[in-house]
Amino acid sequence: MEIIAASTEQLLADFESKINAEIKIEPRDWMPEEYRQNLIRQMSQHANSEVIGMQPEGNWITRAPSLRSKKILLAKIQDEGGHGLYLYSAAETLGVSREELIQALHEGKAKYASVFNYPALNWADMGAIGWLVDGAAITNQVSLQRTSYGPYSRAMVKICKEESFHQRQGYEIMWRMMEGTKDQQQMAQDALNRWWWPALMMFGPHDSDSPNSTLAMKWKIKRESNDQLREKFINKTIPQAELIGLKIPDEHLQLLDNETYKHGDINWEEFWAVIKGNGPCNQQRLEHHIRAHQEGAWVRETAIESAQKNKI
Amino acid sequence: MEAKENQGELWEVFLQTKPGQAFKHVGSVHAFDKNLAIENARDVYTRRGEGTALWVVPSKEIVAVTANEAEYFFEAADEKIYRHPTFYSMPEGVKNM
Numbered sequence: 303m304e305i306i307a308a309s310t311e312q313l314l315a316d317f318e319s320k321i322n323a324e325i326k327i328e329p330r331d332w333m334p335e336e337y338r339q340n341l342i343r344q345m346s347q348h349a350n351s352e353v354i355g356m357q358p359e360g361n362w363i364t365r366a367p368s369l370r371s372k373k374i375l376l377a378k379i380q381d382e383g384g385h386g387l388y389l390y391s392a393a394e395t396l397g398v399s400r401e402e403l404i405q406a407l408h409e410g411k412a413k414y415a416s417v418f419n420y421p422a423l424n425w426a427d428m429g430a431i432g433w434l435v436d437g438a439a440i441t442n443q444v445s446l447q448r449t450s451y452g453p454y455s456r457a458m459v460k461i462c463k464e465e466s467f468h469q470r471q472g473y474e475i476m477w478r479m480m481e482g483t484k485d486q487q488q489m490a491q492d493a494l495n496r497w498w499w500p501a502l503m504m505f506g507p508h509d510s511d512s513p514n515s516t517l518a519m520k521w522k523i524k525r526e527s528n529d530q531l532r533e534k535f536i537n538k539t540i541p542q543a544e545l546i547g548l549k550i551p552d553e554h555l556q557l558l559d560n561e562t563y564k565h566g567d568i569n570w571e572e573f574w575a576v577i578k579g580n581g582p583c584n585q586q587r588l589e590h591h592i593r594a595h596q597e598g599a600w601v602r603e604t605a606i607e608s609a610q611k612n613k614i
Numbered sequence: 615m616e617a618k619e620n621q622g623e624l625w626e627v628f629l630q631t632k633p634g635q636a637f638k639h640v641g642s643v644h645a646f647d648k649n650l651a652i653e654n655a656r657d658v659y660t661r662r663g664e665g666t667a668l669w670v671v672p673s674k675e676i677v678a679v680t681a682n683e684a685e686y687f688f689e690a691a692d693e694k695i696y697r698h699p700t701f702y703s704m705p706e707g708v709k710n711m
């Protein structure tokens with residue numbers, strides 16, 4: 303078969319015209335190296351977040367207050383492990399291996415959402431995490447269903463279907479506590495106070511300070527900016543808080559019109575400190591992942607041996 | 615970057631959502647043999663009864679047309695427009711055709 307090599311300019315022009323026409327880019331299509339690298343960075347960070355995010359909640363499985371809540375929490379955390387796997391699998395279509403991605407996480411070269419570096423102190427935090435942290439993640443993931451890379455977009459569609467129970471189970475915990483005793487109401491309010499700002503930080507720096515956003519928006523890896531997504535999340539979450547009698551911990555919160563809010567200043571110093579490794583649980587989260595991975599080595603070794611035997 | 619460890623081969627996962635429907639590619643899993651591959655595929659892709667049947671295939675066994683080849687590879691079909699029903703002219707008033 304005779305193949306005529308196209309020039310890089312021509313390939314780039316074809317690529318960009320596909321992006322403009324909302325045609326998904328697939329693994330075997332030509333793509334600029336920067337697009338590929340940008341995707342690997344974003345998708346591996348996303349996959350790592352799903353998996354590291356199992357830890358704050360995993361800590362509460364044995365202390366769930368009822369069998370019902372324990373089963374729900376287990377199913378939710380198992381989903382998050384699944385989300386990590388869909389995303390590693392999608393990232394692998396770009397020619398990077400899962401081994402490499404996990405190694406980069408362990409070496410501190412790849413990041414995960416900084417929100418998971420905060421501790422889950424009591425049962426109300428299971429409510430706040432599901433409602434706010436999954437709620438923020440859903441806002442972002444709904445938008446990413448329209449990302450330009452096919453495998454990433456398909457993973458997002460599947461993840462979004464599964465996520466809606468995550469947020470609802472969290473909100474149900476908060477609601478039940480708000481219907482309970484004074485102490486329970488206070489626990490719920492305290493959990494909201496601690497998780498509200500880290501949840502807002504999940505959307506990343508303001509658009510004016512977000513270095514990776516321009517190219518990602520141009521090539522439609524991201525479809526909405528950090529600030530646009532943050533606004534969406536705030537506008538839908540505040541009425542949910544008010545409905546069950548919770549107060550948003552922001553003195554400067556302003557209602558601009560019927561459904562738009564303006565939030566007070568976010569503590570970006572805290573955000574950057576947590577990203578750089580100085581959050582309350584950074585070290586614990588990474589060490590735990592490395593330990594669990596090493597302790598599982600025998601499973602992989604046994605499986606390899608058994609596979610060899612079955613071949614003979 | 616050199617990866618240090620073996621996490622098994624990559625397997626592509628195909629799911630049939632209802633009897634009678636075509637199998638659809640849903641993603642991939644890592645596994646060391648076919649039994650683990652199909653169990654991993656069940657746990658990762660069918661936690662909510664999404665399927666009635668499941669296939670796993672070693673990724674390296676899949677043969678595909680590369681993106682550069684695609685245009686030439688499929689070209690022959692482009693000329694054969696008489697393979698489509700709309701190619702034929704029909705007398706006015708003909709029914710059930």
Ligand SMILES: [Fe+2]
Nearest residue numbers: 352381382385
């Ligand atoms: Fe998730």
Ligand SMILES: [Fe+2]
Nearest residue numbers: 382436465468
């Ligand atoms: Fe979730």
